[in-house]
Amino acid sequence: MSARTRSEERRAEIVRAALEVIAERGYRGASLAAVAERVGLTQQGLLHHFPTKEALLVAVLEERDQWDAVPDTQWRVDLLTSLVDYNAMRPGIIQTFSALLGESVTEGHPAREYFTERYTGVRRTMARALRAQYGDRLPNGLTPERTAPLLVAVMDGLQYQWLLDPESVDMAAAFRDFLRLLGEPVH
Amino acid sequence: MSARTRSEERRAEIVRAALEVIAERGYRGASLAAVAERVGLTQQGLLHHFPTKEALLVAVLEERDQWDAVPDTQWRVDLLTSLVDYNAMRPGIIQTFSALLGESVTEGHPAREYFTERYTGVRRTMARALRAQYGDRLPNGLTPERTAPLLVAVMDGLQYQWLLDPESVDMAAAFRDFLRLLGEPVH
Structure with a gap:
């Protein structure tokens, strides 16, 4: 896999993990720390892919739009x-x-x-x-x-x-x- | 004026000031610091009346409900x-x-x-x-x-x-x- 593809795979994995955490703990419980833990990243590692909680949540909503389309x-x-x-x-x-x-x-x-x-x-x-x-x-x-x-x-x-x-x-x-x-x- | 009435007057003054700051600077610009400055209080003094920004904003919305009623x-x-x-x-x-x-x-x-x-x-x-x-x-x-x-x-x-x-x-x-x-x- 190219570096670009690996990064996209990782992003997709993080988005799926975020969706799971949201479903289990709700909006407030879906902290970057909780999502990072689920995918086995440090919070610093997660920030490399999504610089803020808002950026991650927008990615989750964009992914939902794809599935609902x-x-x-x-x-x-x-x-x-x-x-x-x-x-x-x-x-x-x-x-x-x-x-x-x-x-x-x-x-x-x-x-x-x-x-x-x-x-x-x-x-x-x-x-x-x-x-x-x-x-x-x-x-x-x-x-x-x-x-x-x-x-x-x-x-x-x-x-x-x-x-x-x-x-x-x-x-x-x-x-x-x-x-x-x-x-x-x-x- | 009794202490209770003075406190209520002060609260009303803060709520009016918050409404002004919101109108001028929007939701994000309406910080507790900006509202405190407008009424001549320290931020600590303001927190005595409203412990959080959310509590102050709810008071603003309640006051609007009164005026719109x-x-x-x-x-x-x-x-x-x-x-x-x-x-x-x-x-x-x-x-x-x-x-x-x-x-x-x-x-x-x-x-x-x-x-x-x-x-x-x-x-x-x-x-x-x-x-x-x-x-x-x-x-x-x-x-x-x-x-x-x-x-x-x-x-x-x-x-x-x-x-x-x-x-x-x-x-x-x-x-x-x-x-x-x-x-x-x-x-």
Whole structure:
């Protein structure tokens, strides 16, 4: 293996370890020290690959985006209900996403670019999927481009309410209610 | 003045100063040192009133809730469009709210209780207002109790997209689109 490939392998191994630590101990428990220990590196060795906790967490979220990705041509709005159901079963990564999203809106935060670009891409993908399914207008009269930011907003906003109070907020049922507002036939 | 009243006055003065610093310098610029300087206290003196930055920020958000409050009997859904328009003019406090909400979903965060209780209260107030306006069902068929979490989620979620990319996301227009989905006549 070339040095470059070895370094990429190592990075991938660290990201997987971080995901495990997040799932077991949550966002706060996912310290660089805990991740370093799991992959048998010193903290100094880990910092060589990821200079900050934020950089490592962004890498984890980028990796999740890869795993969650559906080819643009295959994308359908009703797949989102499956995604929200699935998210309700993995609070660790959703907590990490939500905490980092919160921090990212502050000045000069290292995750700001990731989230800004992610949202631009997600809004575009959703608008395309809505257009393929409904044409220029949804049953409720909105255009796909005006519906996309609302879809994203509801998913993110419900995650906060659910993470804070999982007994009171049924994230999956609430998201289905929203899709019904859009005119989707939902089961 | 009694000692208790003097202490309360001092706290109120600190909270107002924190709001000013947030408006001028944003969430990250609002250090305890900057707030202490503005009210002529040492940082040690400030810590006597607020032991952490998070405790001070929660006090700022609680104070904002007081100022934004509308009596339950006066509450109407279309007032939310005014609130969202207003929020779009005060990014500093919205950034503080959003950043702290993000952090609050992590284990043992000092703002967790504030946000959990706030959302329980806001969902209840919104459900009551929707019920007073529409009865048991909104024009779209949802109950008030199932609509309330969606209203909150859209407001919060749009704030993140807008804070990250204010040029691309028109928070006020997007929120009006959502109210139209609910069947509200919106201008």
